[in-house]
Amino acid sequence: MSGMLGHRAPGESDGRREHGGDGADGFTVARRRMVDEQLIERGIRNERVLAVMNEVPRHVFVDPAFVQRAYGDHALPTAEGQTISQPWIVARMLELLEVGADDRVLEIGTGSGYQTALVARLAANVFSVERVPALLRAAQQRLDQLGVRNVALRHGDGTLGWQEFAPYARVLVSAAAPRVPEALRAQLTEGGVLVIPVGGPKLQHLEVWRRMPGDRWRHERHGECRFVPLLGRDAWREAPEDDG
Ligand code: SAH
Numbered sequence: 001m002s003g004m005l006g007h008r009a010p011g012e013s014d015g016r017r018e019h020g021g022d023g024a025d026g027f028t029v030a031r032r033r034m035v036d037e038q039l040i041e042r043g044i045r046n047e048r049v050l051a052v053m054n055e056v057p058r059h060v061f062v063d064p065a066f067v068q069r070a071y072g073d074h075a076l077p078t079a080e081g082q083t084i085s086q087p088w089i090v091a092r093m094l095e096l097l098e099v100g101a102d103d104r105v106l107e108i109g110t111g112s113g114y115q116t117a118l119v120a121r122l123a124a125n126v127f128s129v130e131r132v133p134a135l136l137r138a139a140q141q142r143l144d145q146l147g148v149r150n151v152a153l154r155h156g157d158g159t160l161g162w163q164e165f166a167p168y169a170r171v172l173v174s175a176a177a178p179r180v181p182e183a184l185r186a187q188l189t190e191g192g193v194l195v196i197p198v199g200g201p202k203l204q205h206l207e208v209w210r211r212m213p214g215d216r217w218r219h220e221r222h223g224e225c226r227f228v229p230l231l232g233r234d235a236w237r238e239a240p241e242d243d244g
Contacts, residue, residue, distance in 0.1 A: 030071040046095040052121045061114035084112040103169035108158030113139030126151045129158035159232035161187040175230035176204045197227045201240035
């Protein structure tokens with residue numbers, strides 16, 4: 001079956017009805033291969049994460065020009081010079097986040113909404129903040145199209161978090177930060193986990209911050225990654241120069 005570029009009716013494309021063949025959306029095989037070759041083979045073990053990566057139709061979240069490359073082993077450009085992250089890094093962040101089914105999750109950097117849709121399947125509720133209005137609108141449309149209901153999106157500066165619904169059991173930042181923004185720490189519950197790429201504009205490490213009793217923190221540093229910059233009051237004030 002060839003890939004479908006068009007839009008589907010709401011609720012038709014959430015992946016749950018796909019069994020064998022190339023499935024209802026024409027990308028079942030591509031998605032399965034992505035999970036096997038890019039994720040399992042490279043060490044992603046969390047079964048819940050693998051399951052949602054196998055279910056959520058990534059091609060819905062990429063620009064129409066890139067639909068046939070949606071399941072490839074790379075990031076892809078979205079509007080406004082931003083990107084939808086490579087499948088492996090998305091899965092790695094979700095694995096490090098250890099999301100529980102009852103958790104309320106704060107996400108910074110909605111982007112295409114792909115990771116938002118994945119978290120929505122793992123958690124009770126997702127609150128996601130994006131600074132580029134055009135991206136936010138497109139993400140909302142896609143999530144609506146897929147019938148995702150437990151997500152609230154907001155336009156704003158995510159370095160300030162989303163105080164109204166705090167505290168969160170999990171906080172996920174999917175843009176590169178020079179440091180962990182204060183507000184994001186403050187809005188995390190005790191026992192909560194925050195995952196964020198921290199470093200310079202070109203190269204970061206994935207960091208996991210755990211809030212312990214008595215406002216003590218533990219943090220671990222994981223592998224290297226490359227994200228677009230987190231731009232805001234408690235991050236970079238403007239796009240860093242040296243991205244050549
Ligand atoms: N996880 C996304 C990819 C995010 S790319 C996906 O699956 O598609 C990083 C996003 O962070 C970009 O869309 C960028 O506009 C956004 N961003 C950067 N700084 C931000 C800030 N201060 N607050 C909210 N979003 C921000």
